[in-house]
Amino acid sequence: MKTAEKANRATYTIAEAARRTGYDAETLRYYEREGLLRGIGRKSTRRVYTEENLMAIGLVTCLKKTGMPLKAIKEYVSLTARGDKTIAKRLELMRRHSKEVARQLEEVTRFKDRIDFKVWYYETAMREGSAAIADMASALSRYRRETGREVSF
């Protein structure tokens, strides 16, 4: 498929890649130095980013935003570079990470409940004066009654 191939041959300077990915150009160079990005081509000395490179950057973003340290991302990337024989390891790694992210989502959800209780608490204090809900235990049970929501401490 000549056209499909050609359609994918769009390339970008580091400034364009930076704009498209939301990173600073310095950060893209840094990621490459650190081994988080591989196979970035050059035109003379300058970096040339392909669509595939941008996808790879997107995956780095995904892993980073879900809390994976750059060091671990680097290990994953180097597994990828070692080809098909590392697929089992990559599967293992992604499964572990998925579980970790699930754990994290649950935790943050619980913490958000607590923050939303605080919001309710301050709203009520604004309306009724802070003396009216000074007792935490009864504030909590009133919150459950009025909002139907749970909070755990």
Next chain:
Amino acid sequence: MKTAEKANRATYTIAEAARRTGYDAETLRYYEREGLLRGIGRKSTRRVYTEENLMAIGLVTCLKKTGMPLKAIKEYVSLTARGDKTIAKRLELMRRHSKEVARQLEEVTRFKDRIDFKVWYYETAMREGSAAIADMASALSRYRRETGREVSF
């Protein structure tokens, strides 16, 4: 209520407070120095932690784990110390933070979908060989068909 009061008078050394909160004793001292914790008492020169202090530490944990920088937590804590006249500001702050956490939860959920696609991809590559699903576009539509899940890039 003498009994209830007494039940709440349990106190802890920094080592006990550290164990109970999951922090290092050094970190608790650091948080106090930085203004994230106030009103920690002393017995002679040593820190004495009350149940209320532990609750305050729990709130710090909640804000920190939901991505609030220590600097912002410190501002919140200093609002609290300024009493009832800062309730409107605290409400504002908590509302903003709750929204930010909601945004974050959505984002991480989307990223998790992408990670779970990777898991499926590697599982399939293990079963069928990586050549069988090398084409991303068809891998994606097959994923949707087989799992009923969506992925966005």
Next chain:
DNA sequence: ATACCACTTTGAGTTAGCTCAAAGTCAATA
């Protein structure tokens, strides 16, 4: 009473993840 060890303070060091500076190179535009 004495030894021990967790505690205190001040101040320096560490790690992750960028971010900037300086000096030089190359491609596009006037």
Next chain:
DNA sequence: TATTGACTTTGAGCTAACTCAAAGTGGTAT
């Protein structure tokens, strides 16, 4: 052809959030 300005490299600097070291103090177990 000269200028502009985005690019290159190496290497230093920065911020957040701890973490440790050194020297000294005080509460508790033997």
